[in-house]
Amino acid sequence: MNKKQTRPIVILFFVQFLVMMGFGIVIPILPFLVQDLGGNAISLGIFMSAYSIMQFFFAPFWGRMSDRIGRRPVLLIGISGYGLTFFLFGVIHQLWLLIAVRALSGLVSSATLPTAMAYLADITEGADRSKSMGLIGAAMGLGMVFGPALGGWLGHYSFSTPFFAAGALALAILPFAWFFLPETLNSSSARSNKKIPRFSLQIFKDPLLTLYIFNFVINFSMAMFETTFALLAAAKVGFGPKEMGITFTILGIFGVIVQGGLIGRLVSRFGDAPLVKTGTYLCGFALIFIILAPNTVTLVMATVLFMVGNSLTGPTSSSLVTKQKSGSQGASLGLFQSFASLGRILGPVIGGALYGLAKGLPYITGAILLLGLVIVAQQKLYAYGKTEIKRPARS
Structure with a gap:
């Protein structure tokens, strides 16, 4: 840069x-x-x-x-x-x-x-x-x-x-x-955005729909985790407010390390699409490990694995959205974030209801959604990685 x-x-x-x-x-x-x-x-x-x-x-x-x-x-x-x-x-x-x-x-x-x-x-x-x-x-x-x-x-x-x-x-x-912050969108680019994606039934024909769904599932699973983890940790290993504060501080540190320090090097070596796939796998397996964790150390390690996966998936999937179209990145990213908001709206409600039925159910549900999605969408992710549109960066 x-x-x-x-x-x-x-x-x-x-x-x-x-x-x-x-x-x-x-x-x-x-x-x-x-x-x-x-x-x-x-x-x-x-x-x-x-x-x-x-x-x-x-x-x-x-x-x-x-x-x-x-x-x-x-x-x-x-x-x-x-x-x-x-x-x-x-x-x-x-x-x-x-x-x-x-x-x-x-x-x-x-x-x-x-x-x-x-x-x-x-x-x-x-x-x-x-x-x-x-x-x-x-x-x-x-x-x-x-x-x-x-x-x-x-x-x-x-x-x-x-x-x-x-x-x-x-x-x-x-x-x-x-x-x-100077303006980066020139007038010709603005005029060229004639077909701007909107939130309607037409979205099911949007070529970026798979990435939107990824963002929904990741945020939905994260919201279920955030809503129920304190209760689960208290029941499994006796966590209180102090231990929860320390745990979330550790998660924040790992999130910053991955997103702020490692992601650029990883993308240079592996590419965005493989990291979206890897991050989703890590999140899915981490949710299973959280349920199986027998003690405090393994429980915290499982939550760190979940945060690392989430930190890999977020910026790389956002980047993929912008690399598939030469125009209307703002609209596409708006839809992308709208799916994230939908996940944050539904996650706490559904996660709380599932936890009421069985303590591990929100985590099993999240793991099934994440692992199932990445398996079904592997070819689509591969196609995203191969169809990046190259545009000269502004200096």
């Missing part, structure tokens, strides 16, 4: 870091805040799902918009709107308004990820693109590590303080995005 590529990538790294930190910063205080405003467990569930539901519907919209009007304005809308919604969180004292603002936050934040990835697709090629996608994934992982920690610390002073802090951090990156 040259210097002109590095500066936008660094800014986009911090954009996604702050977005995910803002998502995670509310996790430690949310149950207490909802209870303080007269809510219950149902209210908490609605609050959490509102964010992902809005991302599901609006990520494709923002992706299409970035193909039409450019990456830069959509990114600026997403960053500024996301920051402002956190200030609204800090001043609202009614539960229904809190849920409404949470939905608005999901709406505007969905402008950042597909557009950031489309921006990276505009300025990078080959292994550099996969590496940059990995850095964005690492940024999101770091945000989910630091967000809950910062929220728990600031929430000790007041429920409003974490929201004001998150809003200030999001708006702090806005001047850097304004001055140092």
Whole structure:
């Protein structure tokens, strides 16, 4: 990567870091805040799902918009709107308004990820693109590590303080995005995107459908894992909050190492499609090992294997999406992220219900879906790896 590529990538790294930190910063205080405003467990569930539901519907919209009007304005809308919604969180004292603002936050934040990835697709090629996608994934992982920690610390002073802090951090990156993120989509490219993919029945004819399904299954399995793992670990090896915090910190570290440091070298050597396949296999087998783990060490090792597989699959599948089409990357990535949101919406509900039937059922289900998908789709993945469209990177 040259210097002109590095500066936008660094800014986009911090954009996604702050977005995910803002998502995670509310996790430690949310149950207490909802209870303080007269809510219950149902209210908490609605609050959490509102964010992902809005991302599901609006990520494709923002992706299409970035193909039409450019990456830069959509990114600026997403960053500024996301920051402002956190200030609204800090001043609202009614539960229904809190849920409404949470939905608005999901709406505007969905402008950042597909557009950031489309921006990276505009300025990078080959292994550099996969590496940059990995850095964005690492940024999101770091945000989910630091967000809950910062929220728990600031929430000790007041429920409003974490929201004001998150809003200030999001708006702090806005001047850097304004001055140092030039537009990457030229007018001729925007005019050429006549057939922009949309979320409709036509999506079943989309040549990228297999990659969309991969993203759904990976995020669905991850959501089931995140929802039920604390209960499973407590039942198997007696984990409490302290042990869970340490475990998820370890997972975050491994995720950052793979996505932030190793993915570019691995793609240069093996290619994106083989790594998607390998990562999916690792995730599927890891879920089986989690069920079979007899003690704390093997349980943590199995969860690390799951995180490594997930970290391999995320950036490489995103990169493959951008490498199959010469135009409308924003729209395609918007649909790609919409499938991820659908997985995050359905995963907690179905995972919780399956766990109620049998403790290992969410993990068995996830393993069957992952391993079955990668076996059925092997030829399609091979075809994706052979049909990469080469476009000269911008300097």
